[in-house]
Amino acid sequence: MEEEEEEEEEEVVIVGAGIAGLAIALALERVGVRSLVLERSHELRASGTAISIFPSGWRALQVLGVDHKLSSIYPSYNTVRSTNLETGETRELSLTGTMDRVGIGVRTVHRKVLLHALAEDLPHGTIRFSSKLVSINMEPQEDSSSNVIALHLDGGTIIKAKVLIGCDGVHSVVAQWLGLSAPVDSDRSAIRGLAEFPEGHGFRFEGKQYRSRDKRAGFVPLNDKEIYWFITHDTSSRERESTRHPRLILRHVTHFLAADFPPTFLHVVGSSDPRTVTWTHMLLRVPRDLLFGWTHRGCATVAGDAMHPMTQDLPLGGCAALEDAVVLARHLGPALNVSPRRPPAEVEKAIAAYVKERRWRVAGLVAGSYISGWAQRGGGGVMSRMWRWVVRFVCVRVFARYVSPRIVDAINYDCGNLNTVD
Numbered sequence: 001m002e003e004e005e006e007e008e009e010e011e012v013v014i015v016g017a018g019i020a021g022l023a024i025a026l027a028l029e030r031v032g033v034r035s036l037v038l039e040r041s042h043e044l045r046a047s048g049t050a051i052s053i054f055p056s057g058w059r060a061l062q063v064l065g066v067d068h069k070l071s072s073i074y075p076s077y078n079t080v081r082s083t084n085l086e087t088g089e090t091r092e093l094s095l096t097g098t099m100d101r102v103g104i105g106v107r108t109v110h111r112k113v114l115l116h117a118l119a120e121d122l123p124h125g126t127i128r129f130s131s132k133l134v135s136i137n138m139e140p141q142e143d144s145s146s147n148v149i150a151l152h153l154d155g156g157t158i159i160k161a162k163v164l165i166g167c168d169g170v171h172s173v174v175a176q177w178l179g180l181s182a183p184v185d186s187d188r189s190a191i192r193g194l195a196e197f198p199e200g201h202g203f204r205f206e207g208k209q210y211r212s213r214d215k216r217a218g219f220v221p222l223n224d225k226e227i228y229w230f231i232t233h234d235t236s237s238r239e240r241e242s243t244r245h246p247r248l249i250l251r252h253v254t255h256f257l258a259a260d261f262p263p264t265f266l267h268v269v270g271s272s273d274p275r276t277v278t279w280t281h282m283l284l285r286v287p288r289d290l291l292f293g294w295t296h297r298g299c300a301t302v303a304g305d306a307m308h309p310m311t312q313d314l315p316l317g318g319c320a321a322l323e324d325a326v327v328l329a330r331h332l333g334p335a336l337n338v339s340p341r342r343p344p345a346e347v348e349k350a351i352a353a354y355v356k357e358r359r360w361r362v363a364g365l366v367a368g369s370y371i372s373g374w375a376q377r378g379g380g381g382v383m384s385r386m387w388r389w390v391v392r393f394v395c396v397r398v399f400a401r402y403v404s405p406r407i408v409d410a411i412n413y414d415c416g417n418l419n420t421v422d
């Protein structure tokens with residue numbers, strides 16, 4: 001039997017109810033613009049269990065008015081003890097330097113709690129679940145004055161939108177439609193999990209990191225009873241084909257990847273609920289595409305991982321998605337929110353201004369994250385001993401002196417304010 005096509009019209013449609021989609025819906029709501037969020041899952045979905053939010057992200061959450069919901073339940077930390085497993089040297093690093101303008105430090109929070117904190121401030125009916133976008137085309141409006149964007153959903157519904165914001169993650173349908181090239185493989189994977197200690201874990205509230213030539217691992221407490229851990233490593237061809245069952249992934253970490261890591265790390269990993277363990281193959285958008293590619297077309301654009309997927313050597317992708325929300329609403333609000341309605345050209349200009357403001361920032365983060373991972377590993381891939389020595393020299397001298405302060409700047413970035421309406 002053929003599916004019946006239903007047609008609807010909406011002013012602003014956001015695709016994806018992840019961090020980016022929900023934050024954008026909320027930021028638009030704060031400036032008086034209603035939107036519809038389409039989510040393919042049947043509920044709010046968070047893969048990865050926990051996320052660290054740095055001052056740049058807190059600043060955005062503050063502007064969105066939801067920071068207090070999280071800061072009241074998650075303790076902050078500002079220090080990471082990083083151990084080089086090859087030399088045994090441990091260094092204490094301040095994550096935010098002396099520039100933490102928000103004064104909130106870094107907090108690691110449950111992803112689901114973050115999503116709910118954003119979603120519960122949206123008007124009822126903003127999120128439409130089980131609504132998967134499958135294709136997009138541009139159609140002229142009935143009076144031929146401008147185009148509308150026709151969104152075809154799984155199940156036959158067509159939604160005609162004036163503004164489209166793709167927040168549909170790394171394999172974004174919207175990014176593909178805009179003409180952005182597909183994200184590239186970083187050849188790195190991340191395994192993450194949540195360890196549970198019902199009687200209390202007894203660790204200090206600080207990050208712990210271990211570095212070896214081709215791996216980086218660490219853990220950080222969320223609260224007195226839960227610890228978020230991760231390990232990133234070069235993906236082997238065998239791993240690409242292997243099963244992703246959580247118990248097997250855990251075994252792979254304890255018996256292979258981290259077999260020679262300190263017992264403390266293995267103890268944390270061994271205390272995980274296998275259901276919280278995930279394996280992610282890390283992709284990134286080539287910065288050139290962000291700077292010169294099709295990040296917007298007419299009244300359509302992308303945000304979050306749909307725009308700027310990055311490796312997580314600088315774990316700032318989620319924070320950047322929160323910043324996107326504030327910047328987009330700051331530009332789009334005035335263009336959509338005046339009476340009589342401004343012509344589409346004004347909205348197009350607003351979207352172009354959003355992209356202009358974001359593209360250097362996010363291209364810098366994508367590049368910085370990749371280079372940071374590469375440098376932490378002392379270079380990577382197949383290199384001669386001589387070349388590896390040169391890379392190590394560059395890493396120690398140049399990276400520590402010139403790049404690290406920029407990372408501290410990036411963490412403390414201020415995305416600015418919104419002119420909110422009450």
Ligand SMILES: Cc1cc2nc3c(=O)[nH]c(=O)nc-3n(C[C@H](O)[C@H](O)[C@H](O)COP(=O)(O)OP(=O)(O)OC[C@H]3O[C@@H](n4cnc5c(N)ncnc54)[C@H](O)[C@@H]3O)c2cc1C
Pocket residue numbers: 015016017018019020021038039040041045048050051052053054057131132133134167168169170172173190191192280282303304305306312315316317318319320321
């Ligand atoms: C290992 C790892 C660790 C990380 N750690 C951190 C960290 O500590 N701090 C930090 O700031 N960032 C971190 N990040 C990055 C962060 O997780 C992402 O940048 C962030 O989750 C991106 O959010 P998003 O909303 O753009 O995308 P997503 O979270 O991927 O959300 C996309 C949403 O769109 C929906 N969707 C997809 N396709 C469709 C469709 N066709 N139709 C309808 N809906 C659709 C999906 O179901 C999903 O709900 C980490 C990432 C990784 C991989």
